[in-house]
Amino acid sequence: MTPSSPVRETPVLSPGPDSVEEAGLPTGAVAQTLGVSPTTVRSWERRYGIGPAHREAGHHRRWSPRDIAVLETMCHLTARGVPPAEAARAALAGRDAEDRDAPASGREPAPAAEHPGAGASGGRALRVGTVRPECRGLARAAVRLDAAETVRILRESIAALGVIEAWTEVMMPALRAAGRKWAVDGEQYVEVEHLLSWHVSSVLREAAIAALPATSTRPVLLAAGPGEQHTLPLEATAAALTERAIPFRMLGGAVPPRALLDAVHRIGPGVVMIWSQDHRTADRELARQVAAATWGPRGSRTGSLVVTAGPGWVRQGPPPGTFCPRTLQAAVDLLEGAARKPGHPVPR
Incomplete structure (x- = not known):
């Protein structure tokens, strides 16, 4: 853009x-x-x-x-x-x-036209492959630890592309490249990955709360599985839901089973998304309990649709009665459709 x-x-x-x-x-x-x-x-x-x-x-x-x-x-x-x-x-x-x-008298030079995106700088380049120029620019800014440029590219990418495309085509390739570089070169690149992750998180949260919708739609409940600390995908989901005027409640990382179940009963969400980056944090029993949770008067009790998202669920497959989308686009489409429904009747 x-x-x-x-x-x-x-x-x-x-x-x-x-x-x-x-x-x-x-x-x-x-x-x-x-x-x-x-x-x-x-x-x-x-x-x-x-x-x-x-x-x-x-x-x-x-x-x-x-x-x-x-x-x-x-x-x-x-x-x-x-x-x-x-x-x-x-x-x-x-x-x-x-x-x-x-x-x-002292006028500043005429500014040159700007273009987003770039390759990385010098021998410290992040190899992002064939990507949008915004992603190349983001990678280069991160390597230079240029916080202002990193934020500018992130904000303009969301404004121009929307949250889902900005996450898929700009943020994720840069984050993966930083993670690979860190894995190969060790501590030398920790600062790059940390700076990039922090600003991605900040801009996504900024987008998520920019215009929290006040609607009668039942909210989406977002939570990471017990022990799961990776929350950037949840933050991207929240920002995308705000973009579609779908209300949400964000519980964040490492939510204990009891806390998640209590939140489900108190909020009565239309859909619950449980994120797990690693198979060790994909709690199938918790997903089953959330899917079985109901509320409301006898004869018209309702429950939540449960979405188990993230690579942690892939190895063992989604628990019965849950959905496991593979992309942010698919997840947000599913969450929106479920949230806009009046409820999920549960015979009792």
Whole structure:
């Protein structure tokens, strides 16, 4: 998704004291601050002319605040999927425009058009395969630990694609790539996976509570199985339900059996979704008890449809009387259909 209007880039390194303005910063310091390798900066300078506007023969390169602003624009554009050569032309064009406008007193350079998505950065790349450009940009931002860019891509992906497609085509491939990198390289990539997961969770929760519907529809009850701590898929489900104006109650991770059963009786949900990432947290007996739970006056007692979601249920199959969708799309469709029904009569 390409924004309809350009967004001005704000330099990470704001102009400092006069001494910094005059002396500038070395390449290593600039690269570290912007989250790219010095080798990448030097390569861009050699190939595309992205470098200090003024140099002195026999001296190391020194980057002025204006030079740094150009380089940061280059970083932002490549992080959003723009090919380096095109990004360099746009960044330099912005600097040239600033030079032309200089007599008009201190106006900032004209912003370059932005594009979402990118490949990952340098040797720390996350291999996301053939994916949408937004996913490549998300992976690259996570590797750079660029929180602002990560949140921007996540929010714009949800706004442009909807929760289900954003989860399936943008968030999940990036999360899986970070998990694979962590598994292979150990602690080196824990910070990337943690930052990405935290912001995915934050943006999904933001979407889920943005407009909680107040309807007469019976709510969907969302819970992770006993001992299950992985809740991102539940949060994606909640956000997708909000998008469809379906009310929900989120109990989160590691819900004990007694607590879940109590919640079922107190809320009277139209459908209960129990998430399990691992087969050890897929409690078949609990699912059976939830499916058998009923409430209401004698002769018109009702119960909940039970959805057992997640890879933890796949090995042993869904318990009798429950449904086990394999995708977020299928799960949300099922939850919506069940929630909008008046109830599930249970003969007693």
